Every structure is written in structure tokens, then in C-alpha cells.
Amino acid sequence: MCLSLFWFASDGKWGIVLLDHFPAKIRVFDTTLRDGEQTPGVSLTPENKLRIAQRLDELGVDVIEAGFAAVSDGEMEAVKLIADAGLKAEICSASRGTHGDIDAVAKAGADSIHLIIPVSDLHIEVKLRKTREQVLQITRDMVKFAKSCGLIVELSAEDATRADISYLKRVFSTGIEAGADRVVACDTVGVLTPERSYKLFADLRTSLRVPVVSVHCHNDFGMAVANTVAALRGGANQFHATINGLGERAGNASLEEIVVSLIALHKQKLGIRTEKLYAISQFVSRLTGIYVQPNKAIVGENAFTHESGIHTQGMLAHPGTYEPIKPELVGGRRRLASGKHSGSAGIKAALAEMGLQPGEEQLKEVFQRVKAAGDKGKAVTDADLLAIAELVLGLSKEKPIQLQEVTVVSGNTVTSTASVRLKLNGKEVNGAAMGVGPVDAAINAVKRAIAEVEPIHLEQYSVKAITGGTDAMVEVTVRMRKGDRTATAMGVREDIVMASMDAVLGCMNVLTTDYNNKKG
């Protein structure tokens, strides 16, 4: 426990920095598979839930809320499957305060029950159409019934942060008397602030006699992570969170952000293997279909990417200048990108990787042209940078691989089929291939055409979300590998097949060009 810090401001106003009351052990309760799966549009099969549960177990969370057993047969099956999988984590299922819901949890074989009881007057009167006294009675009866089923009972107060605090405490005390093992105060619509969260949980922690007081935050105002950390500082000793902050509406508190904040900003020890965070974020994103925005903290694609000159110059001198933590801590990786805001140091480093050492004047010229491309609204990939450098350095403007012709046929009664004719170092090569769709067919045909000469591997193919109409611009980005060299390129067109061809051929051209073997 820390000492309090007194401070006095020069105008006579004063305050006391709130004490740190972090508990000795912070429990991590993951609800990706329950509250996270309630994200509109997300449905996971029991098998995919199990795959995510296994990853969460490896990550080291204390509790996995596997689902809401009473919701559907599949949910029941998912909880069963996960409860039987021999994981280290405790397996929990959510439930309303009804015999049927609690029965379902017991039948699913969960270790514990997350028993949700609404406590704000709005929820009690309008949603449940009951009275406060009736809800106290339900709490007592349902906790007893859940205990009689042999379950660990985590009693959760829904909409606790808009409830009368003295009533909230009565619900909890009633539940604890009836045998509840833990209590959870839910900020159901995300209206807490860090100072209110600290105060609420400090109060609950000291006024209730129960081994676990947990916080459960939603992110409607973008405060869920700060509110969760504030609750733990106040003395809560467990938090509910989801991978990628999935959940109803704006989602739940993001597990990865809380974990890394606790470790890096508050020097707390957790049993989480943080180096797995990036991979599990990607895995959950893929299985749920909910995209992680590039500027998402900790696990976004840009979280450790630097473009602006001031930043890349700093990064090349010392990574600490613009990175609060090492990307390896969360299994991420650092990237330096080229663009309008690049400085010459960053561009020089990128060119060196392609085997190009421009003179000072030439570098300046490349630098100007990269900026000019940016001013026209263009993102600058490796392929663009190479094209600019070649122009400036007076190197071969003839691309090793040139597209002569591509034709694709597809439909519901034909297998997508493509033919391509390419010039590879002046020599014509061609290939035809089928695919699962027109893009796949076209790229397969390119691969076949150049396979014998240039063994190049497509590592990543991605298309930015398309919105608007069927004639909207499509942005395709690819990363390809040849031996231990990788490169990126982009294609932007209204036609997804041609955008994909541009990106793939652009990347291949970077990788088949190696100035290390030609000129210094």
C-alpha cells in the first residue's frame, strides 16, 4: 500500500492524491465468450468458443465466462464443452435470477455462476416490474438455490452505478448472507468516471465482508479501462473484461489495455502472459468478424508503427522516445512506414533494405517526391518508394514483371477461371488457373506463370472494408516474401481483381529487384 501524497497548490486550493489500494492479487475474469459474444452480429459456434477458451487459458486468465447456458442449445453445449476441456481456469456461466437459468448453468457443468440481478430503480421497476423488496427476496432465494446446486456464486448487480448505493449494499449483504462467494458491481451503461469508480469500490471493499469484489465496466464514453483501473486502485480485487473490448454497444473494458496499464503504469503483477495478447486479439477478431481499428491501443496494427519524421528520427536514436512499452511485451512488432510526414532518416533506412544507398542529393530528391505523393493523398508502400528511388537514381525503369493481359470468367455456373500473360525480364510467360472466386483465380494464374522462375510467397492479402456502393474504391494491400525479404504493395481501383493484380505484381517487382546484386 502506498503512502498518500499531500500537495498544496500555490493559490491556496489543495487536495490529496487518492491512496493506492491495489490488492495483493488481482483476479482476471474474461467474458469475451459471454458479454463479448453479445456484440450485435457476432455468433460463435461451440467449437470456436472452445478454441478461444483454450487461448484464454494459455493467456493465464483466472476465470473464463464461457457463455449464457440458458440462452440456446448451442450455448449450453459450448459451456459443457469448455467445462470438460480440462482447462486451468475456472469456467463460469451467466444466468438471470430464475430457477431455469440457474439449472442450466448447473447442468452445463460450470464451476461458477455469474448471477445477474438488476438493482437500479429503472431496471427494477421498468424492466422487471418488481419492487426493491421483491428483488432482495429473489437475490436471497436464487443465491441459496445456486449454492444448493454446488456452484461458486458470483453475485452481479446490474446497473449498479445508477442504483441507490445503500440499496446496492443491501442487495450485496443479502446475497453474502445467503452464501454468495463474490460480488460484482456492473457499470452497465458506462456512466462511471475514474473518481466515482475509485470511491464506489473503496466503499464496497471496506463495507462488505466478502473475499472478492469485482468491477465490470462498459465503454460508452471511452472510460471503461480507466474506470476499471480506478476500481482496482480503490480496492476491488477482480475485473471483468473482454479481448478487443468486444461487447454490447461500445463494448466492455478491453482486457489487453487494462492488463498492460496495470503492469506498465501501476507496476502491478499479474499472472497474464502478455506476449500472447497480440495473437489472441487477432484470433478473436478473425473468429468474431469484428475488425480491430488500426489505432486501437496495444493491439491495433498501428500501435507500434511510426511514420512522421520527428518520430522515426527519434525511434532510430532510441525506441523509448516514442514507445511507452516494447512491442515484444504484447507480442507486437515495430514498423517504420514511409509517407508525407517521413523524415529523411526513415527513408534512408527503408532504401538500405532494398540495397539502395543514394547520395545526399538523391536522398533529398526521393524525400521530396515521397512528400509530393503524400500531398496527392497517396499512402507510400515499399513498391511506391522503390519506384520513386529508381526514377531518382536513374535505375532501370523497366519493371522485371509486366502485365500483358489478364482475363477472368466467373459466375454461378462456371468455376472461376483466369488466364494471364506476363513479361518476366523481357520473356513472355503465361498461366491459367481456377480459383474459389475471380480474385483467387487471377492471382493463382500469376503464381503459376512465374512459379518456376521466381518462388515468391503471398504472406498476407487484405482488403480494406468497402463502403458506399458496388463502384466504391477498393484498396488491396499485400505483403509477400522471397527468401528472407518481405515487401508491401497496394492496389487501389474500383475493380477488386485489377486492384489485387496491381498489388501483387507491385510487390513481386520489389522482390525480384535486388540492387545489392547489381550496383552499390
Place this chain on the structure above:
Amino acid sequence: MCLSLFWFASDGKWGIVLLDHFPAKIRVFDTTLRDGEQTPGVSLTPENKLRIAQRLDELGVDVIEAGFAAVSDGEMEAVKLIADAGLKAEICSASRGTHGDIDAVAKAGADSIHLIIPVSDLHIEVKLRKTREQVLQITRDMVKFAKSCGLIVELSAEDATRADISYLKRVFSTGIEAGADRVVACDTVGVLTPERSYKLFADLRTSLRVPVVSVHCHNDFGMAVANTVAALRGGANQFHATINGLGERAGNASLEEIVVSLIALHKQKLGIRTEKLYAISQFVSRLTGIYVQPNKAIVGENAFTHESGIHTQGMLAHPGTYEPIKPELVGGRRRLASGKHSGSAGIKAALAEMGLQPGEEQLKEVFQRVKAAGDKGKAVTDADLLAIAELVLGLSKEKPIQLQEVTVVSGNTVTSTASVRLKLNGKEVNGAAMGVGPVDAAINAVKRAIAEVEPIHLEQYSVKAITGGTDAMVEVTVRMRKGDRTATAMGVREDIVMASMDAVLGCMNVLTTDYNNKKG
């Protein structure tokens, strides 16, 4: 100013809730076009910057940081264009502490300069290779020079939150003595916590004699919004922020989240027309190409979407149960989605819109089948719900529109061309059309085939980001309108053309079916 709240916890620990020191007027400094544009991969043309600036001006921000004039010719042009546009907001440009950078700002015709001076020892020693004393001298000289150019000087301390606080104050006092009009403490790598932020800004506000003390937060730990609000509570009277939280790495503090938190959670008054937030978020997302994740607070697609039964039941009784603010406050709209977690109340409401009033047993059966679809990992659109309801109610299983044949040819030497043959209410119709790519051609052909019979309008066509490979699953969602009815449908395939056909035909089938005109 609020009174402080003393409170005593029952175990003898105690604390004081920090005083609210919100200033009478909170200034909003938008840096979407400067720090936001430094998002890796983002480049805006001067024209697009102007379009965003106009939207920001209508939104009601006090200052628009239009760019970094010295970075490139395009940036210079952008700042000029915006400074000359006659906007109400003050127009600012960023600058390093060099004569060249400051000259550029003056030449661009900006009202004010955001003069960035690094203040942490790490930045001073490693990045600048200077001493603290040299940086003080630079601060003095550069503030004077900027003032002599007629600029309002906003002196910004880079990496202030990792700097020696007494040195930070010396830099600020030196700048203020030299004529700086405002000071900004930057949390450059996002390491503040709300309690540290409160304390830092309360300290700066009371120890500096300057009209504006501003906070500038980054979101590396997901705390930027909470830290910004804490700084304002401590007495800072301006904040820097970006639309959608764009910016280097995990981005800057999100303007929309701060604004709505201040208004809804702290009852502060701001000059922001909040009802424009959703539209400007979409606009910036479209122009920058940086997708907003569905579970983003305030402006995400799911921020006001409800699926789970407990939630939709509550929402139908009273929107306040699961919404902390009305969606109209930010120009958003409420959606009730169907899926595995739906309750029967939500499904009944959705079916009523299609003109279907199932009996109690039928509703139960529809409800079970929606859940079963969810258990198989399927999201449930209007088209899916209709198909299930028709099956259960024993209604025509024959879809009004059926695909017989579609064939598409595309490539670099042919114009994408498609032909379709459809059955429309048993009668064969067909059409052929060209398009900008294979998808556009196919959908144009469908439109042509049914145009005379069914005037249906494609309102939105979107494709979820595709990652993995060229054979990855593609998820196409469409929303279509016929008269005043809209419907959604989805297609999921490895082939983008066929996924698009599935979605469009699915939607058309919902809209050409109206049970209101047939049976009760």
C-alpha cells in the same frame, strides 16, 4: 466550483474526492488534420483537408490545427487554403523550434502556431542532442521569433509527462516571459493516469500566469479520454483531440468521446454541435481510409445497437435501461438486431415490420430457430429472419426472385461485363450490363433485369475487411430500399461476386414480399 466531498471508509482508511476545478469555458482544439493525419498510411490532399476543416468549423471547435506547414508543399498549400476559407475557428499550424518551420507557418497565413519543444531528458539528449539550458534558450528565441511574425503562440512541451516537472515549469515560464500566449503539456506516449493528469494540470494551472493551459493526450494505454477529462477537472481550460481518435500509433484522445463525456457525465457546457458528431466521424473515416471499429464509443456502428434479449426487452420498455444517452444527441440511431441472444420481444417487433403476426407457439418456434442459426455461428439479418418465419408460418417457400445464371467476364483488356437470368415471380427476366469491375457489372445486370418490375434502390453496399488470403471468406452486407421500407441481407462466400449476388437477391426478396397485402 464544487465542494469537496469528504468520506470515511469503515476500516479507518480515508480519502478526499478531488475537487472539481472545471474552468468556466473549455476550449476545443482539433488536431485531426495535423496529429490525426500523422496516422501511418494516411495522407490527405489539400482539398480534402479543406472539406474536413469546413465540417469541423460547423461542428463548432475553437481551433483547427490545419497541418504542419513546413512538412511539404502540399501541407503548406493546405494550411493556406484553410486559413483563407473564412472559417469562424482559429487556424493553427504545427512547427518545430526552428526559424524555417516558424517562417513556413507565418507564410501559410495561419492565425496561430503550435510550437513543439521537447522537454524530457530522453528527448533532449537522445533525439535533439542538446542540453536543458540550450532548450530553454531555443524556447526563448523561438517564441520571440514567432511573436515577431505576428502569430498567436501556443507553446507545446513534447513528452512533458516524462519530464522533470520543475524543468517543465521553467520551459513554460521562459516561454511565457518571451510572449507565449498559451501552453500545452503533451502526454506524448500516453503514460498519464487520470490521477496524475489531474495533479499535473492543477499544479500548472495554479503556478503559471497564462490564459490558456492545454492538455494533449495519446491513447497508448486506452486512457487518453479519461486523462483529458481529468486534466480539465484539475483546471486545464483547453484540450487537443482528433475525430475518431486518429493519430500516431494508438492515436490521440478522441474528440467525440471527450465532448460527450464532458456534457453527459460532468454537466459541462461546450460550444459543440454534438448532433453532427456521427456524420463527421463517418466523413473523416471515408477520407482517411481508417475504419471505425463497430464497438467504438459514441460513433461506432454498434454504439446504439442492441441484440441480446435482456437488452432489447429493456429497450422496448424504456430506452434509458441500456442507453446512457439518446443516439440523437450525437446524430446516431438506435438499431435492434436479431441473433442468438435475442429475446422473443425483439423478434416479434422485427417480424411485425415485415407484416407478420405469428401466434405464440409460432413465435416460440421462430425464436428457437434464430437461436439455432446463431449456435451455428451465423449472424441473423432481416433476410434470414424472414426465411425462418416463412418456414415456421408455412408461407410460400418459393422466393419471388430466383437466380438461374450469372456469368461475368473481366480483365485488363475487357470491360467488366455480366449477364444474368432470373426468375421473377415465375417469369424469366434477364439483363446484361457493364461495370467498373466484376461485382459492379453483376449487380448492374440484376438491376437492369428487374428494373421495370421492381424499382428497388441499393442504399448501402459494404464488404467487411478481408484478411488472410485471396481465398478468404468475404462477407458482403447490403441495405436496400423499396418505397419507405428498408431491409438488410448478407452474403458470405469465398467469391466476392457470388457473395454480393446472395446479399442483393436476399434483400430484394425481403422487399418484394409483403405479407401485409396477403395474410394477417
